[in-house]
Amino acid sequence: MSRFTAGQELAPHTFLINRALLVAYANASGDQNPIHQDEAFAKSVGLPDVIAHGMLTMALAGKYVADLAGGSASVKQYSVRFTKPVVVPAGVDVELIVSGKVSEITDAGDAKIDITAICADTKVLGMAKALVANA
Amino acid sequence: MLNPDLVGRTFPGATSTSVSQESINAFAAVIGESDTSMATPTYAITITLDQSQKLLQESGLDWTRVVHGEQRFDIKRPIVAGDTLRCDSTIESARVMAGNEIVTVRGDLFNGEELVVSTWSTLVVRA
Numbered sequence: 208m209s210r211f212t213a214g215q216e217l218a219p220h221t222f223l224i225n226r227a228l229l230v231a232y233a234n235a236s237g238d239q240n241p242i243h244q245d246e247a248f249a250k251s252v253g254l255p256d257v258i259a260h261g262m263l264t265m266a267l268a269g270k271y272v273a274d275l276a277g278g279s280a281s282v283k284q285y286s287v288r289f290t291k292p293v294v295v296p297a298g299v300d301v302e303l304i305v306s307g308k309v310s311e312i313t314d315a316g317d318a319k320i321d322i323t324a325i326c327a328d329t330k331v332l333g334m335a336k337a338l339v340a341n342a
Numbered sequence: 343m344l345n346p347d348l349v350g351r352t353f354p355g356a357t358s359t360s361v362s363q364e365s366i367n368a369f370a371a372v373i374g375e376s377d378t379s380m381a382t383p384t385y386a387i388t389i390t391l392d393q394s395q396k397l398l399q400e401s402g403l404d405w406t407r408v409v410h411g412e413q414r415f416d417i418k419r420p421i422v423a424g425d426t427l428r429c430d431s432t433i434e435s436a437r438v439m440a441g442n443e444i445v446t447v448r449g450d451l452f453n454g455e456e457l458v459v460s461t462w463s464t465l466v467v468r469a
Binding site for chain 1: 365368369371372373374375377380381382383384387388391392409410411412413414415416417419420462
């Protein structure tokens with residue numbers, strides 16, 4: 208029984224990103240760059256506000272794919288471009304809407320998934336793709 | 343500018359990282375993953391990006407000007423607690439585009455002789 212078929216549209220999921228999540232990700236990942244936590248610092252280097260770690264956005268979109276594929280063990284390859292920052296103002300839950308489409312079932316039987324991640328009507332990941340087991 | 347002689351060179355990891363259950367749990371908790379029997383797909387970045395940063399800083403690159411451009415993972419099997427991972431880093435390419443320096447570093451995570459995960463981080467050094 209295969210989960211995925213070529214051309215299949217995958218139901219979107221919304222993740223919420225806020226300042227507390229950025230602090231949690233910084234602690235879990237070791238990436239303590241102040242642009243992800245310190246508003247004054249972020250603005251001093253020309254950013255509109257604190258921005259999320261690109262790798263947090265990638266991790267959340269990866270969770271989306273892993274859930275659809277039956278768990279983390281199914282994810283074989285995963286790649287993204289960080290095209291736009293996810294801006295996270297104080298006191299706000301920013302919505303990250305992740306969706307996907309199965310582009311291909313490979314000869315080996317794995318599924319290729321194109322991922323779309325949107326925040327404030329803007330695509331924040333480009334060329335986001337995963338290869339997952341299709342069991 | 344990165345010394346072009348470094349492109350193509352592999353720098354074996356000098357130390358190994360023991361993966362703890364606590365670190366897997368912490369990473370999983372942030373993204374809402376309840377299955378902590380294995381690391382989530384992007385967990386490897388907690389080891390490889392740190393190694394890339396050290397390598398590039400030692401090579402004279404200004405890390406304060408670095409933004410993450412692209413990221414790729416090739417996962418042979420999920421990382422699990424108890425793995426002792428060595429990260430070999432290879433500078434795969436370095437080029438200049440529109441005044442920005444763009445460097446791609448591959449990190450290969452080995453548990454003993456077993457390649458577990460490879461990561462490719464493309465970093466943009468803003469002019």
